[in-house]
Amino acid sequence: MIQITRSTRKTSQKTRDLCLQSFDRLTQRKDIGFFQLPEREAPWRLTEERVSQLSSQFQNFVFVGIGGSGLGGRTVRDCLNPQFQNKQISFLENVDPVALNFFFQSYKSLDSTHWVFISKSGSTLETLALANAIQHYLSKNGMDLSHVSTVISEVKESPLTIWAQKNNIPVLPIDLDVGGRFSVLTPVGLMPAAALGASLKDMRQGANWSLQQKDLIAELAAQILESFQREEWVTQFWFYSNQLKTFGDWIQQLWAESLAKKQDIHGKPAPRVSTPMGCLGTNDQHSILQQVMEGYRDKFLWVSRVKSVETFSTITTNLFVDYSQLNEKSLANVLSAEAEATYSAFEEVGLSALELEWRDLSPECLSAGFMLFELIVGTLGEALEINVFNQPGVELGKKLAKKILDTNTVVRPGNNP
CATH class of the missing domain: 3.40.50.10490 (Glucose-6-phosphate isomerase like protein; domain 1)
Incomplete structure (x- = not known):
């Protein structure tokens, strides 16, 4: 091969x-799970079942995640799209407000779109911020994000899974022993593949x-x-x-x-x-x-x-x-x-x-x-x-970003001390 x-x-x-x-x-090693994924039944079965549930209602899927929660799925889409076009697949990763605004201005299929929020930790700043922004856009069109969403995350308490639980949003699990950048063969990458129409058995x-x-x-x-x-x-x-x-x-x-x-x-x-x-x-x-x-x-x-x-x-x-x-x-x-x-x-x-x-x-x-x-x-x-x-x-930058947001001391270009 x-x-x-x-x-x-x-x-x-x-x-x-x-x-x-x-x-x-x-x-x-027993503490590392990525190479055990082909032996595990749940990721493959649960992903196929969820996509099957959604296929008759939605023609478009937007996956929201960054880093290991976005790159793997986007790679699947870019590689397989010439062969499989069962559904339209899009990705939102960066917290660029102009880019998101342009996305919604040019996006014409909100009524037939399902949103998939991916964060292994369930607390990724960018993914949560994008969820807030997406809800803002949908609400202006009389839609509720929680009614058209799936979450992919570790099964533990986090901002993302708490939101999912409160709103009865299905959660596809990422196994705890599989790191984010090693998670492409979990629902992180399998759901885009299945939505396109690719065979998870072949994968x-x-x-x-x-x-x-x-x-x-x-x-x-x-x-x-x-x-x-x-x-x-x-x-x-x-x-x-x-x-x-x-x-x-x-x-x-x-x-x-x-x-x-x-x-x-x-x-x-x-x-x-x-x-x-x-x-x-x-x-x-x-x-x-x-x-x-x-x-x-x-x-x-x-x-x-x-x-x-x-x-x-x-x-x-x-x-x-x-x-x-x-x-x-x-x-x-x-x-x-x-x-x-x-x-x-x-x-x-x-x-x-x-x-x-x-x-x-x-x-x-x-x-x-x-x-x-x-x-x-x-x-x-x-x-x-x-x-x-x-x-x-990468942890220091994450902590400092949250600290800046907590203290409302966001520094913009031209206003540096």
Whole structure:
């Protein structure tokens, strides 16, 4: 389903053995649930049942969540939408008042829209603020948000679940042992998939496939560890498919929040890790490639190609007689040539790179990709002896934002002390 096709760097047996052992330690942990999700019946069944209940009444779904509560579902939508259009899916994440106002000005289907509020903690500031704003807009149209909502959250007392309980709003649970950025294979990502019409059975099979790819995961984790040894502090993920652009955003959060830590599990300074960066081929060949090729050699480059995409389109007529390269060529031929040329250029100038081939972008393969990268990050955490399941670095900003709101001391541009 997903495989390494080539790499400019060979890993050592020592590093691979470390990663194999780290994978085993990870998957033997009882306190971590993301890799157990394919075995758990409830997330898949409850999601299918809820979408089935709603399908006859609603043609549109708006998912409201941020970070791990938004990126996973948006990645599902962007990847699967070309194949599945059972329902119209939208996402609201940022608390930008102008953007929300524009959304409602241009949105014409309120009567047939269901709202899904996602927050693992149930107390995410942005999600609660958006709920208030959405209720304001709906009330002007004589609608009550609580009558057209579902909540996805941990089953514990929180502002979001209390609101749901008071208003008889169904709650789909996120298991307590599954972290937010690891939650895409809970109702967080499964509900958008089911609403689109994708098979959750296929997604479950894809996740199970990745759990059997111990050697592949160990090799990819070893490639990363040895890139750190070479002091390659930017890991770029080049995706040669528009459908995977948001997958790059999802990896960015998974990678950055999980791996960048101040202390290791022993309380000592944590090892340095790379900064992740998603790139879209061919677009970013016209923006970032110059720096990659001639800038500082501090990058490790992953090129992901999709077999079904590169064989998709039909041959077109060439309108340009002096451009013979396009004679009897399809867009897929051009995309394939560009991906091949970019990897070959990396190789020719001696950059560190590897190439992954995805079979297709079916629900099964997408789910395999989610689980694969989660397992890579988890394996790296065990190898580096860091806690990849917390994010203490973001807590200070959250506390300060709430303090500012509590004291009514919001500082606006131009009014800084």
